[in-house]
Amino acid sequence: MKSLNGFPNRRQSLTGFTADGDEIWIIRSISQKFYKCQGCYDSIEVGAEHVVVQYIGRLGGTEHSHWHQRCAEEILYPQSRSLRPVAAKESSRGNLEKRGRRPAGRRRKPR
Numbered sequence: 542m543k544s545l546n547g548f549p550n551r552r553q554s555l556t557g558f559t560a561d562g563d564e565i566w567i568i569r570s571i572s573q574k575f576y577k578c579q580g581c582y583d584s585i586e587v588g589a590e591h592v593v594v595q596y597i598g599r600l601g602g603t604e605h606s607h608w609h610q611r612c613a614e615e616i617l618y619p620q621s622r623s624l625r626p627v628a629a630k631e632s633s634r635g636n637l638e639k640r641g642r643r644p645a646g647r648r649r650k651p652r
């Protein structure tokens with residue numbers, strides 16, 4: 542598999558699937574408040590670059606968590622399937638909310 546270290550960045554997000562077949566989107570972000578990393582459970586400070594992981598269920602619905610980029614690279618990427626870079630605009634909040642309102646079979650493929 543091609544290395545995805547360094548992704549996502551400001552121009553490109555990642556998308557793929559969890560082991561359970563839910564869509565996963567991994568997006569570069571700056572924290573607006575204090576978060577706890579879901580990889581190591583340590584803190585992500587305000588203003589820190591990190592990644593937002595957005596899940597979109599097969600049947601619809603969304604949830605998200607915040608991760609240190611390195612924790613995502615080490616823990617999350619190896620558990621995910623078919624991760625690939627896509628243009629960051631594909632992963633806008635509006636686009637992902639819209640995807641979450643449809644079951645998986647009725648979503649258009651991200652470019």
Ligand SMILES: [Zn+2]
Nearest residue numbers: 578581609612
């Ligand atoms: Zn972490």
